[in-house]
Amino acid sequence: MKKILLQLLLCISFMGYSQDYTTYVNPFIGTTNYGATNPGAIAPRGMVSVVPFNTSGEGNTHEKDQNWVSFPYAYENKIFTGYSHVNLSGVGCPDLGAVILMPTTGELEIDPKKYGSLYSEEKAQAGLYSNHLDKYDVDTKVTATQRSGISKFSFPAGQANILMNLGQALSNESGGMIKVVNDQEIEGMRMVGSFCYNNPKTIYPVYFVMKVNHKAGKVGVWQQHRKIEGIEAQWMSAYNGQQRIIEDAYYPIIGDSLGAYFSYDFEQPTEVEVKIGISYVSIENARENLETEVANVSFDEIAQRSKNNWNDVLSKIDVKGGSNDDKTVFYTALYHSMIHPNVLSDVNGEYPAAKTRKTKITEGERYTVFSLWDTYRNLHQLMTLVYPEQQLNMVNSMLDIYDETGWLPKWELNSTETFTMVGDPAAIVISDTYMRGLDQFDQKKAFEAITKSAYPVDGGNPVRPCIDDYIKYGYIPVEDELDKKLWASVSTSLEYNIADWNIAQFAKKYGDEDKYKEFLARANGYKKLFDKETDFLRPRHKDGTWYSPFDPNHGANFEHNVGYVEGNAYQYNMMVQYDIPGLIKQFGGNKSFTKRLDEIFSTGQYDMANEPDIAYPYAYNYIKGQEYKTQEKVLELREKYFTNQPDGIAGNDDTGTMSAWVVFSMMGIYPDAPGTPQYAMTTPAFDEIKITLNDQFWDNKEVIIKKTGGDSNRIASIKIDGKTIKGYFIQHKDLVKAKEITFVMK
Amino acid sequence: MKKILLQLLLCISFMGYSQDYTTYVNPFIGTTNYGATNPGAIAPRGMVSVVPFNTSGEGNTHEKDQNWVSFPYAYENKIFTGYSHVNLSGVGCPDLGAVILMPTTGELEIDPKKYGSLYSEEKAQAGLYSNHLDKYDVDTKVTATQRSGISKFSFPAGQANILMNLGQALSNESGGMIKVVNDQEIEGMRMVGSFCYNNPKTIYPVYFVMKVNHKAGKVGVWQQHRKIEGIEAQWMSAYNGQQRIIEDAYYPIIGDSLGAYFSYDFEQPTEVEVKIGISYVSIENARENLETEVANVSFDEIAQRSKNNWNDVLSKIDVKGGSNDDKTVFYTALYHSMIHPNVLSDVNGEYPAAKTRKTKITEGERYTVFSLWDTYRNLHQLMTLVYPEQQLNMVNSMLDIYDETGWLPKWELNSTETFTMVGDPAAIVISDTYMRGLDQFDQKKAFEAITKSAYPVDGGNPVRPCIDDYIKYGYIPVEDELDKKLWASVSTSLEYNIADWNIAQFAKKYGDEDKYKEFLARANGYKKLFDKETDFLRPRHKDGTWYSPFDPNHGANFEHNVGYVEGNAYQYNMMVQYDIPGLIKQFGGNKSFTKRLDEIFSTGQYDMANEPDIAYPYAYNYIKGQEYKTQEKVLELREKYFTNQPDGIAGNDDTGTMSAWVVFSMMGIYPDAPGTPQYAMTTPAFDEIKITLNDQFWDNKEVIIKKTGGDSNRIASIKIDGKTIKGYFIQHKDLVKAKEITFVMK
Structure with missing residues (x-):
């Protein structure tokens, strides 16, 4: 039985196209000169794309808060702050670019301005993107199915952190809910919308569920207190408007600038796979999308399937x-x-x-x-x-x-x-x-x-x-x-x-x-x-x-x-x-x-x-x-x-x-x-x-x-x-x- | 069978205490001079109290944003902006005072600074509070069970509105989620916490479900856009930082300053009952609390039960x-x-x-x-x-x-x-x-x-x-x-x-x-x-x-x-x-x-x-x-x-x-x-x-x-x-x- 299965997998892996069309896909085309495409991993007509988010970091050419930037990624930018999981390609207004997943090492740092990293060894093909985060010595690789994104982080030994940031986004909408379900799962939602600002009423949540294949040693959320003025502010000066890290919080937190983290203490270099299911209906559906599309399937197999799907489409x-x-x-x-x-x-x-x-x-x-x-x-x-x-x-x-x-x-x-x-x-x-x-x-x-x-x-x-x-x-x-x-x-x-x-x-x-x-x-x-x-x-x-x-x-x-x-x-x-x-x-x-x-x-x-x-x-x-x-x-x-x-x-x-x-x-x-x-x-x-x-x-x-x-x-x-x-x-x-x-x- | 039930109810209604102790409860005691109590309706040891929220209105003596105000109600204040459903009594720091329900008439207005009303004919007894909203010619009455608040609004003919405001609160925490479930039900959650600011990590959501006994003619939510600066702000000037009313939105909206409304067009004066269940566990539990405690029971019967419960306790x-x-x-x-x-x-x-x-x-x-x-x-x-x-x-x-x-x-x-x-x-x-x-x-x-x-x-x-x-x-x-x-x-x-x-x-x-x-x-x-x-x-x-x-x-x-x-x-x-x-x-x-x-x-x-x-x-x-x-x-x-x-x-x-x-x-x-x-x-x-x-x-x-x-x-x-x-x-x-x-x- 095992042998047959293996042969079947091999068949899938080497489906007989006259050529591997994906070798002719260069996802970097259009990623500068306002093409507004991105090199992220995506399945054909995918709801999810896993895009290296690099438009929010000081020193970037295109900085989303200092410019009219309608893309989550720019080729000439330098600072990576994570993988955004819902993105638009080739559009002229900023929206989505949300549900951002970031791996770091060492002491926990939750400020994207501080945890952003230079990157190198960037590679992209249809359904697969990878780079090396210089600051953390972490190799990252991402692939996607239609409704799920999958990331593989190769951490060195020592403390590693996985951040899910719901504050940062390309969208100018804000507000999210995040909940640590257990030491391997996070769920939540994030407001996006008002694309191009013609219709300010068009705001809505995107839902997600994130699962990690390693149990976290430490979990927590962060949320920024909304700064207030006046008498009250005198009493609360210590944290008025400040970020707060709440360890071991297994309940929903709502806010404008918030996120959740999993921390690990790896004795040896360790590969971690993170799967994120997305839905525009509900958290339950995001979970069902994830379970149906990528549960119990390895990163490599999903990447291979993604490649096959692209060959299917391109071979036409x-x-x-x-x-x-x-x-x-x-x-x-x-x-x-x-x-x-x-x-x-x-x-x-x-x-x-x-x-x-x-x-x-x-x-x-x-x-x-x-x-x-x-x-x-x-x-x-x-x-x-x-x-x-x-x-x-x-x-x-x-x-x-x-x-x-x-x-x-x-x-x-x-x-x-x-x-x-x-x-x-x-x-x-x-x-x-x-x-x-x-x-x-x-x-x-x-x-x-x-x-x-x-x-x-x-x-x-x-x-x-x-x-x-x-x-x-x-x-x-x-x-x-x-x-x-x-x-x-x-x-x-x-x-x-x-x-x-x-x-x-x-x-x-x-x-x-x-x-x-x-x-x-x-x-x-x-x-x-x-x-x-x-x-x-x-x-x-x-x-x-x-x-x-x-x-x-x-x-x-x-x-x-x-x-x-x-x-x-x-x-x-x-x-x-x-x-x-x-x-x-x-x-x-x-x-x-x-x-x-x-x-x-x-x-x-x-x-x-x-x-x-x-x-x-x-x-x-x-x-x-x-x-x-x-x-x-x-x-x-x-x-x-x-x-x-x-x-x-x-x-x-x-x-x-x-x-x-x-x-x-x-x-x-x-x-x-x-x-x-x-x-x-x-x-x-x-x-x-x-x-x-x-x-x-x-x-x-x-x-x-x-x-x-x-x-x-x-x-x-x-x-x-x-x-x-x-x-x-x-x-x-x-x-x-x-x-x-x-x-x-x- | 019916007769027996009726007799039982009568027995409950006129339980033989040697006196009606609730006539000796004056909930206004302590509502000024920093007593920090309130005249709202509450059941003995209730999770919910339904408190006339009057500490946020211009012209008030104690204005929550201009003073150190630790109470949702002050006797000398004048401007009523709704009934808050979770409150603390007799404390020295501001918190809770959230999930605020406000009846208005005429054109929909969602700004508490504008919809606040003078009130008169204020009465309170154990488990019951009532007043008359001068601006709207609306009589309001509230009572409570341990986990639910019940309000009765007597509207004149014409347009009436019921607002659930998750933005305003006594708490300095912010952030909420609101969802119109259907034309009679709203659910959501609201962040509260950091009482006294010693422990800024102590923030958490309170959940609610609200049911109204009349189908709304119009429903909607509002959410304030977080004001942003810079280049983007030039493009979005029309609504940057502004409130947005989203009609017919039957999905969750998250934000700092938000709410939902039901509007009615009454041909004749109409009494409307609003029941709100609260929970600190989940929206589902808030709904179960409401269903168990107050579903299918009239306002008057709940008020009578509340009085009986108080007599039970006080008669000791x-x-x-x-x-x-x-x-x-x-x-x-x-x-x-x-x-x-x-x-x-x-x-x-x-x-x-x-x-x-x-x-x-x-x-x-x-x-x-x-x-x-x-x-x-x-x-x-x-x-x-x-x-x-x-x-x-x-x-x-x-x-x-x-x-x-x-x-x-x-x-x-x-x-x-x-x-x-x-x-x-x-x-x-x-x-x-x-x-x-x-x-x-x-x-x-x-x-x-x-x-x-x-x-x-x-x-x-x-x-x-x-x-x-x-x-x-x-x-x-x-x-x-x-x-x-x-x-x-x-x-x-x-x-x-x-x-x-x-x-x-x-x-x-x-x-x-x-x-x-x-x-x-x-x-x-x-x-x-x-x-x-x-x-x-x-x-x-x-x-x-x-x-x-x-x-x-x-x-x-x-x-x-x-x-x-x-x-x-x-x-x-x-x-x-x-x-x-x-x-x-x-x-x-x-x-x-x-x-x-x-x-x-x-x-x-x-x-x-x-x-x-x-x-x-x-x-x-x-x-x-x-x-x-x-x-x-x-x-x-x-x-x-x-x-x-x-x-x-x-x-x-x-x-x-x-x-x-x-x-x-x-x-x-x-x-x-x-x-x-x-x-x-x-x-x-x-x-x-x-x-x-x-x-x-x-x-x-x-x-x-x-x-x-x-x-x-x-x-x-x-x-x-x-x-x-x-x-x-x-x-x-x-x-x-x-x-x-x-x-x-x-």
């Missing part, structure tokens, strides 16, 4: 050719596209319902972290193509959120709506998914949901502010009915246009011709904002006059701007992907359009670091004879901004959106127009790309993209199953029933 | 004669002696073990709030005589604390040791109880426990600091071995002397002659501190020289002092109750002793407001021919300091110690020398006092104290069962087997 796209760096950029980007959205539901299916946080049970997985203004542009298209079962779960999660709150999500985070960014992106994601033929969800409910947010609602429409004006004027004017100046009027109008165009597509396919016409008409609204004198989509007043003075440069680099959000007039100039031919007409024809597009690239107006202009390089494909510029620009951008370096993502990864851009771009296909089930084509980065398709949803089991012919980057022709196609687009339905797409290079 | 001493005010002073004092110690264990017997707070199960009741430096002097003697079953529970609770922590309590509060005041009072309480013949406890353990704290211990003796010096020198010198000046050296020496004398008595009766001798010798240590030049017990150096300059006046009114705590040389001059004859010899005889005693009273050195000199008036009984002065002084003090007025307690009631003084003094018997099972006698305040004795412990079922003869306050003779006794003392054993003690007055 098998590439041949290309440099090692190319492969690393590609698979790391694919890895980054598998972090968010992540699972929110516990192993027992329970999750906190959106808004009320009442406990509900999901069928399938309930996903969370929907940064939809970003991800509607390409990440969900990647999921639809390669991981349709995940995309279906995402759509169903969005529909569940609609059931729970009455509204589809916008920027959903752990069942809160953060109302970050503008537009109505859920309608786009759902329609795009539907249009690509992934339609095994409740279409009736979906149609109801996407149309609901498209109309004014008594008491206000939280998804689409200014929807009344938008309908009344056909665009969002610069000022509201009370003449109060609005913000991002052009950007918001364009986002509503895109959503409306998507709703129109859904309506047509769904058989609602009236709605199709109504929303198609709305989608043309962008034309009312097109100023033919400047060839820009320009802020416009209620009375139809243009907003002046107008500076198309203003708005770049996150300048607050009346017309645009996170961009300027250039960066929104072509954000009408669903109707580039129509936009070209506004420009007065191909020549004028091409000129502006060229200008944007040549004058540095193109911003690879943000979403509005992300599809611009593919716009050349709409102009006969200019398609080679798509090939040229995409290669340039890839090589400049996406590298096998810590700064290898241009700005926030935006929960995988930037990564999805490069994954698609390196495969030679890009879903340039959400809602239009097509891919714009460009030169693939590899000689051969085999995409495994899920034949439960698509006709074929796989499709191969091949690059043949000359060595240049210039495409001579494109063939589908041997037949040369016209133009530089492929329909999704054609892709998933093709056997081979061949790029013949010049 | 039935007095005849005396004015209405005399009776009110007497029964209110008896009432105040039945508040602390109070029950800590839940209805299921569970309680948090001392120090570790691990859940344990008690047999009998587990008591808490042992302010032993105060109560060893008379309160426990009152319990031993009239409520021996309670006193036995108290001794057993103290022995359990010894089991749990290795040490007997000193000033125990909710299973924490606050280390307030000096000495080793537990040894005295246990020995005194034993010496009076109430010995149905584990004597072996008790002897072990009281002797343990009497010796130096590796790592330090937490009960008796300076025990080494005390043994080495026979007294505690002014400075320690490192020449660091000590504090309260005389007071602490004297307390150790008293404890040692008690241990000697225990040892003798227990049969340990060696220990008897050893501790008796120690008890004579006071003689080494007696300075025959000044006739004071005076601070002394290690080398035997006296501490100079010496001002016997210094130390009164809580001045910090090298020799004494909460007193000066006069107030400690006679604190050798166990050996007044020996002390008289130190003075050089009766004359000198009497002269000093007279001087203390005539020059205002006698402090009725604190414990060290509390037995002085009875010292005259030791001097033949001077006994009349006991009768004179006790009457004077009673009439001056103990009145049927809010200021009718002289200073802190000290968890019933001052009250026990007047209870005994009005019965004509006073346990002047703890450890000596006797009572010093003085003129009773009533014509007849019938004490019901528990014949499970004492020979008789009752003993009657009668006053006969002339109208003066001067005793002519005292008879026990008709036989005139010599002197002015009666032994406990004689009292409990007597039928009648007769005071024949001149």
Whole structure:
């Protein structure tokens, strides 16, 4: 029996992939230059990531309390203060970065400012991170399952301490409860939330249970007394506002700055394993997650399983050719596209319902972290193509959120709506998914949901502010009915246009011709904002006059701007992907359009670091004879901004959106127009790309993209199953029933 | 069946006491002049009291944040901000005063500074308090069982709100968790502790469950964001440090300043009942306490039960004669002696073990709030005589604390040791109880426990600091071995002397002659501190020289002092109750002793407001021919300091110690020398006092104290069962087997 088990384990350990894809994952990519990714250990779509928290230590470049730092880890930072167990990857606002586990040696020290350590020998791969803490001579290694983090600390002989710090966090929320259950277990919760500060009511607890495989010699908690002023303070001066260590406290302690510790006196060097289960439902569920996922399994076995899980996921796209760096950029980007959205539901299916946080049970997985203004542009298209079962779960999660709150999500985070960014992106994601033929969800409910947010609602429409004006004027004017100046009027109008165009597509396919016409008409609204004198989509007043003075440069680099959000007039100039031919007409024809597009690239107006202009390089494909510029620009951008370096993502990864851009771009296909089930084509980065398709949803089991012919980057022709196609687009339905797409290079 | 039940209830409602003793309880006595009692509703020895919290409102005389305020209620204050559900009575440090329930009307307001209300029509009786909130036109009434508080609010038509505020409290600790369970139930916990700030580690949660008999129309919680500084603060300026109301939040919220609310829209005036169960073990236990004690019982029935319970307790001493005010002073004092110690264990017997707070199960009741430096002097003697079953529970609770922590309590509060005041009072309480013949406890353990704290211990003796010096020198010198000046050296020496004398008595009766001798010798240590030049017990150096300059006046009114705590040389001059004859010899005889005693009273050195000199008036009984002065002084003090007025307690009631003084003094018997099972006698305040004795412990079922003869306050003779006794003392054993003690007055 034992032998069979061992063989089985060996089978699992060496599952027959054609290559070990995880060797091409470099989790350090994006960990500086505001990529906001981290090298922590995480399972695909894990609720938990175990991240070396290094953004709170004096001497760091990025210090969370002295800067706008939205990431728990920065490559250039030096001071490690522990492993945070709930984290966001690639986002632009600080939140989570909590439940921080820190190993130390020697006398107990509970102040992170004092116990922080320099580190070295840092290594990371998919699902595994390790370093050496110089101050303590401790080797640390961490891995993760979806809902649990596992750490292995190699302590020298002598006193060792394991700290669970609930005070420190990246989140600016505070408050936690901690309880030492026994000399091997700690449980608690920690408040997090208010991401991006648009919706200060969105605060909520994250729950955890921590188990250690050694009995602690000493246990205790610490809690800082809230400093008070006045007469009382005179009496309590000895500890007013001070930290207090309470030994042998086996009961819950609540506070803002608190934690618990286990201390050991090791006679010889000792390895200690710490397992932490997380839940957003309850401590009980955190314990059940831990028990189910990692109880009685060693660190090494969990690390191996994590690697296998990553290989499982990454192997769905098998590439041949290309440099090692190319492969690393590609698979790391694919890895980054598998972090968010992540699972929110516990192993027992329970999750906190959106808004009320009442406990509900999901069928399938309930996903969370929907940064939809970003991800509607390409990440969900990647999921639809390669991981349709995940995309279906995402759509169903969005529909569940609609059931729970009455509204589809916008920027959903752990069942809160953060109302970050503008537009109505859920309608786009759902329609795009539907249009690509992934339609095994409740279409009736979906149609109801996407149309609901498209109309004014008594008491206000939280998804689409200014929807009344938008309908009344056909665009969002610069000022509201009370003449109060609005913000991002052009950007918001364009986002509503895109959503409306998507709703129109859904309506047509769904058989609602009236709605199709109504929303198609709305989608043309962008034309009312097109100023033919400047060839820009320009802020416009209620009375139809243009907003002046107008500076198309203003708005770049996150300048607050009346017309645009996170961009300027250039960066929104072509954000009408669903109707580039129509936009070209506004420009007065191909020549004028091409000129502006060229200008944007040549004058540095193109911003690879943000979403509005992300599809611009593919716009050349709409102009006969200019398609080679798509090939040229995409290669340039890839090589400049996406590298096998810590700064290898241009700005926030935006929960995988930037990564999805490069994954698609390196495969030679890009879903340039959400809602239009097509891919714009460009030169693939590899000689051969085999995409495994899920034949439960698509006709074929796989499709191969091949690059043949000359060595240049210039495409001579494109063939589908041997037949040369016209133009530089492929329909999704054609892709998933093709056997081979061949790029013949010049 | 129904009929029988009804009759039973009627029987309970009108149990045949010879009088309704609760009509003589005036809970307003002691609620000003730093008596620190409160008029809230409480059951005998209740864990819960429902107290009108009025010490946090602008315009109050005693404002908790602008003063050293150790009470949740002050008679002269004006602003009511709710009912606090855990409170201390008659103590000198601020703590508890938490879990505050507030009814309001109109728009929801969550800031106590704004929602506080003037009140009128204030009434209080044992177990019942009511008032009218002027601002809201709401009548409020509260009553309590041992572990639950019940409130009835009579709201006018319109919007009504019930607030559970976990931010505000008398305690300077902060931090709470609150969760709206459903539209009729809220649960949570709140940190309290660090009483008197001697032991900042003694913080712990109190748990509660609140149920309302009306479904709320709106529910929500509020939580204040912790204000942060720096760059982040610029982004979050809109709500940085601000309160946030989160509607429909059915999940735990943690914070420093937080609460939850239920709002109603009443079409007509409506009575709402709110029941709150408390526990120091868990939320589950708080719910079980509530369910067991008050579920399905109306407010009025609970109030009636509470009254019956009080009559049960108060009827144990039935007095005849005396004015209405005399009776009110007497029964209110008896009432105040039945508040602390109070029950800590839940209805299921569970309680948090001392120090570790691990859940344990008690047999009998587990008591808490042992302010032993105060109560060893008379309160426990009152319990031993009239409520021996309670006193036995108290001794057993103290022995359990010894089991749990290795040490007997000193000033125990909710299973924490606050280390307030000096000495080793537990040894005295246990020995005194034993010496009076109430010995149905584990004597072996008790002897072990009281002797343990009497010796130096590796790592330090937490009960008796300076025990080494005390043994080495026979007294505690002014400075320690490192020449660091000590504090309260005389007071602490004297307390150790008293404890040692008690241990000697225990040892003798227990049969340990060696220990008897050893501790008796120690008890004579006071003689080494007696300075025959000044006739004071005076601070002394290690080398035997006296501490100079010496001002016997210094130390009164809580001045910090090298020799004494909460007193000066006069107030400690006679604190050798166990050996007044020996002390008289130190003075050089009766004359000198009497002269000093007279001087203390005539020059205002006698402090009725604190414990060290509390037995002085009875010292005259030791001097033949001077006994009349006991009768004179006790009457004077009673009439001056103990009145049927809010200021009718002289200073802190000290968890019933001052009250026990007047209870005994009005019965004509006073346990002047703890450890000596006797009572010093003085003129009773009533014509007849019938004490019901528990014949499970004492020979008789009752003993009657009668006053006969002339109208003066001067005793002519005292008879026990008709036989005139010599002197002015009666032994406990004689009292409990007597039928009648007769005071024949001149």
